[in-house]
Amino acid sequence: MRSAPWWALVSSGCAPVLLTGSWMIAQLRQGPAYDPARQTLSVLASYGAASYWLMTGMLLVLGACYVVTAHALRPAALAGRVALAGGGLCALALTLVPAPNSGGALEHGAVSAVGLVLLAVWPPLAAVRDRKTVPWGLRLDVSLAASALMCASALWFLAELQSARAPGVAERVVTFVQALWPFLVVVSCRRSTA
DSSP states (O other), X not given: OOOOOHHHHHXXXXXXXXXXXXXXXXXXXXXXXXXXXXXXXXXXXXXXXXXXXXXXHHHHXXXXXXXXXXXXXXXXXXXXXXXXXHHHHHHHHHTTSOOOSSSOOHHHHHHHHHHHHHHHHHHHHHOOOSOSSOOGGGSHHHHHHHHHHHHHHHHHHHHHHHHOSSHHHHHHHHHHHHHHHHHHHHHHHHXXXX
């Protein structure tokens, strides 16, 4: 089985670090009026926000990281790689339809929802079923568990959006898990051929 190239560690490893670092810096720049528990990341990336350019740049690099990682994950099934790349393209598209500084936007919500779904379903789509030795990150049972965690956290995020109690916390959990999983898959692919 082919391994993922070394540079896949860079593209996949940058995603969770970049995501977390950017939202932490953006929160500080936004000031005390921003409540990270109750307000989403989209508020930080909205027109007029103190960190609009930081968050826009983060989305561009994050989307590119997902696309590059999808290209590099040669051991994975094609359908999963396409879904991961599609999630990256959605991150790129979010820069074209940022949330307004007040209220919601149908276009922004639609692109976000498609991206969340693609990033939640890519693990089982990428699972390898027809080989004897499969990296643990591409085993169907592990992939289904990862996908279930992502789906559960996405549903939690949707519930929090409706209740307005802590959507910011839920969104950070789902986006971090979705950003971390490609890195773990790449590590498993590299270790299985070492």
